Amino acid sequence: MQKHWILSLSAFICGLLFGLGLLMAGMANPAKVLGFLDVTGLWDPSLALVMLGAIAVAFIAFRLSKKMPQSLLNTKFSWPEATAITRPLLVGSALFGLGWGLVGLCPGPALVLAGTGSVEGLIFIVFMLIGIRLVDYFQAKQSS
Amino acid sequence: MIDWSHFTPESALTGGLMIGLACALLWLLNGRIAGISGITAGTFTSSGSERQWRLAFVLGLLLSSWLWLMLAPLPVAEVTGNYGLLAAAGLLVGIGARLGSGCTSGHGVCGLARLSMRSLVATLTFMGVAVATVFIVRHLL
Structure with missing residues (x-):
């Protein structure tokens, strides 16, 4: 029972951090996202850097986890x-x-x-x- | 042509690192992929503790702007389109993400970080169609 709450607390913090990251990156502003998608107009490459930064950090985590028997909170890794x-x-x-x-x-x-x-x-x-x-x-x- | 007046490399990279850290933590701590559409869908289909962490994650996203507001004023968010267009776009995004098993976070960030070919195909598809859509709306219509 207690473990469920710790998993939820961790998920809550991840959700908060994810949202703060989107706000920081300017991605919560649809106009900025459209500025990236408009490659033939005045192009704002920001979203590419957002993806690059996010993928780089996540890549390290997925790599690290390959040597771990289970997650840090003792759950099975749900590989897609x-x-x-x-x-x-x-x-x-x-x-x-x-x-x-x-x-x-x-x-x-x-x-x-x-x-x-x-x-x-x-x-x-x-x-x-x-x-x-x-x-x-x-x-x-x-x-x- | 690059829009230098709107290009924000530092905040984009910083925000990206934060998003990546959120994905990394959810994976290393909970063993779960930070795919927003999948997690949101799971708040309806799962039960018990499986439902609880998903609701907690979505709640975190919903409340993130409140935490931001305690430290700084919210950045501007310009939404173009009337309510009908927003409803249609929301419907398409919901159907598409569910049918395609993921969105910008699940396929675009986590999938690419796992070097998944399936996610690469999905990401190239939605990026390509989105770019084409913006081209048609802004430059052809």
Whole structure:
């Protein structure tokens, strides 16, 4: 029972840090994200540096964990198992890119924005949740 | 052409390192991938302790701006688009991330950091489509 709370506390701090990182990077501002995606206009390369910094640190963590029998809080490492390039992966990613490009919001920044009380952020999150639930609903129906 | 007036290399890199650290800690401490769409979806589908840490992570994201506000004024967030467009984009992002098993964080940061080919394909796909979308909206319509 106690372990669950420690895992949740750790996840809470990671969520906070993730959000602060997005705010620091300027990625909670959709206009800045669109400035990166607009490669043929006036291009703001900031997002590339955000990705580079984030990937570099995460890369070290994944490397380190390969020599560890379990996580520091004694849980099993949940390595993602799927490796196949499937149609849902491609179609899903394309739809995601379309939505992302339309307003410059993806799930993390949208949650941070919604947390500020932004009506735009809240509307986006509500419909994002509907989208997530729709896919889960149809996938459950299909497999049953 | 690079938009030097909006390019913010220091804060972008610092923020990136913080995001990377958050992913690193969630992995090394909890053994979990910091994929925002997957974690959010899991708050509906999982139960017990599996649900609890996911809710805690999402709560952390939601409250991060409050912690920021204690130290500094919030940076500006310019959202373009009316409520209908925001709703449509949110729906597309939700469906797409779930169908594609991940978003900018799960595939774009963690997946690439794990050197996953599947995540590389996903990231190139959504980046490509997003760039094309912005091109069409800003320069063709």
